[in-house]
Amino acid sequence: MGRVVLNRIIGAVPVVLLVTLITFGLMRLVPGDPTAALTGLSGTPQEREQLRKDLGLDQPYYVQLVKWYADLARGDLGRSILLGQSVTKATFERLPISLALSAYALVLTLVLGLLSGILAALRQNTWLDQAAMVFAMLGISLPNFWLGLMMIVLFSVHLGWLPTGGYVPFTEDPIGWLRTTTMPAISLALLQVGLLARITRSTMLEVLRQDYVRTARAKGLPNYLVVGKHALANTMIPVVTIIGIIVSLLISGSVVTETVFSIPGVGQLLTSAILNRDYPMIQGGLLFVTLVLVGINILVDIAYAWLDPRVRYDG
């Protein structure tokens, strides 16, 4: 088991290096002069020259690269031009908000997705199954920002039950937090619920066909043990590997959702950075999010290795 963990972490190193390299290269791809966009039409050549020096763009590429890695090692992701803050600081300020929203969406995903997938498998081909799968299909097809907008039109504009946007921190007012985050969480979760439901259902159906489930019944075990213990345990293990993908989609989706619902999280930070050509912020934010995701995937792989005895006890 220890060997598995070690292998996984070592395997991640080249990926991390490449990711940082790609992010670095990405920002150097900007056609034309980035400083021109940043200073605007009114910028004087001297201002642009100064900016270029500040951003270190006047140095040769390899020098920039070294500086980039040196900064990264110190946790310095650059300085946002728009906000005048360090990228790291700006990101960390907004991180709790995005995390809270994502956590809410993740809970919804797990509960709804797993439940509907399992029920659909147990009641295969009944109306329940069909309904669940139609719902899942809608979930993966409906654009989440459109759903968000539709919910706003219905629940805020027409019914007036919920606010159209904004954010109330949980610590300030839990009810207010719920009111501002429920619609975003639902529109965020929808895609994941659909995916999870479908995958859980097919995995469970496959598991229910296995010989060991037949053995469990042949032993005279009650149905709740056959399904709830034997079948479920084997279904959950492959499903765990999907969690990594789900979190990745949650992060992607939150960019759009936070924009639609005006929630001041990391996603919105990135969007406004992009619209304003705040390259350091784009670079730093992208790298941060991606590295977090790499870390989560490593954890998921380790969890999978630990949960499956065949992997755990064989190295």
Added chain:
Amino acid sequence: MAEDVATLDTVAAVPVEARRSSTRWDTLFRLLRHPSFRTGIILTALIVLAAIFVPIISGVDPDKLSMRTRFMPPGAAFLFGTDNFGRSQLARVAYGARLSLLIGTAVVLLNAVFGTLLGALAGYFRRLDNPLMRFNDALMAFPAILLAIALTAVLGRSIPNVILALSIVYVPRTARIVRASVLVIRQMEFVQAAVAAGAGHWRILRRHILPNSMAPLIVQLSFLFAYAVLAEATLSFLGLGAEPPTPTWGNIMAEGRQYMREAPWIITIPGGALAMTVLALNLLGDGLRDVLDPRLKIQQ
């Protein structure tokens, strides 16, 4: 034994005479009998037809401004209503359909070419596998939409750039699928036989390996179409797609967002069209997957 029961089950479904190996026609018939595929292909056909013919038939110019006809709800005069500039939403949404389908097709084609190339190279030539896959993994580590957003931000707003960005984001995933197929097929006996007969690498790839790897690729490409259409709309909505007044669905929705109260149809209709398109493509993909390679069901 469970197999006994299962065999009897399957045997019951297929008359003895029909049990021969499937041909292309068999596959086509099975596809057409699959409910998801049927629904998907009909919807897709409708959307394609609408995209082609509605702009021609209605003859309305999507860019035509008219202050007189601002904010008209869907009705007799304007089937989908008008927006803040008095532009016909029917025309705009129809043109938007053209754009979405075109962009989707372009992304799928690029993926088909480059994804297959990369995947086949990685799967077939062992020495290329490691470096290619490392780079692949790194690209896949970025959340898809975020990478697409960053790329368009860097490259600039235009339709070709959107196509390029989306292709860069999705090619690694396609390459992975092709590589997996190639790895399996490469070990099979008929390939070993071809090698023993002295066939060259390219010949083996072209004649033996690639044709047999098609099934997962086709399934992936159909889902890819759906992702591409959705991703393009998301990019436009965020202000990163083609510049207005180009009527992409995302643009229409972004512009219409401020008028949510007075004219909700501006965002409802293009979003509905988008939802329907993605749904149709997903249903198609489901059908293809069930018929061409049921084993994929677990991974999807």
Added chain:
Amino acid sequence: MTLLSVRDLRVQFGGGAGAITAVDSVSFDIAEGEVLGIVGESGSGKSVTALSIMGLLPQPPARIGAGSIWFEGENILTYSERELRNLRGPGIGMIFQEPMTSLNPVFTIGDQLMETIRVHERISPRARRERAVEMLTKVGIAAPERRLADYPHQLSGGMRQRVMIAMALACRPKLLIADEPTTALDVTIQQQILELLLDLREEFRMAIMIITHNMGVVAEVADRVIVMYAGKIVERAGVKALFEHPSHPYTRGLLESIPSLEDDRQRLKTIPGALPNPAAPPPGCRFEPRCGFRLEACRAAVPPLADIGGGHDSACIRHRELANP
């Protein structure tokens, strides 16, 4: 004392015109402590019969169309799901062909063994553990206490099958159904498992219904034998009588196809042809298309399973000529 009595069992798959009758009017008895062998090729209906007894046939797509199964005086076909569950384990146990996949890979041997006991008997955890260890010892597994914490993938095929046997017998059933228990194992292990089954039969005073396509296995362990073909019983006899006086062409064919060291033959003797289409069986005797002894009369009507004396039944109208060539 008759322990199990199957009467006119009929199991069908699917409905309407294309329905397949997998088991057609099958009747047999098993006495206490007796070993009954059921022989036939794949598709003959032997496994479906076994699964029907255990109530493990998924219905749909299966349907028990007619018949009754009597166990200890009660018709278990009328049992509710709860009653069936109480029957499995303490009443009837079953082991299957594939030891590699029949154990749940994510739970320990001990867990799977003890859960059977826990579900059926109210004894303390310590007593459960002792019984588990005891069962492992009885099936010949060394260091049983340590094996309890092992996972199935850490054991060999033979050991897994022993664990399966231990699990099936943990609640001391009166009848053990063994569906091709040795087919997936190495030849040397096969022998050990068969001997183990016989020893356990002695010790537990239990009956065994062993399903196999291997006549050698039948010769080893069975007291009485039933030969099934295409869903019907074609011959029924004591094991000695069956081997010495096979009274049905199919049985003859099975026996003759066993390769023998004494034979000077160049090719293995096989039974020509294949099983009939289950959805459209032949009008008369099911074996007739492949039979070297067929007559016109064979095609006209299904020959009944008739008593030919000495507890020996045959469904061939020419059985006398077969017995005395």
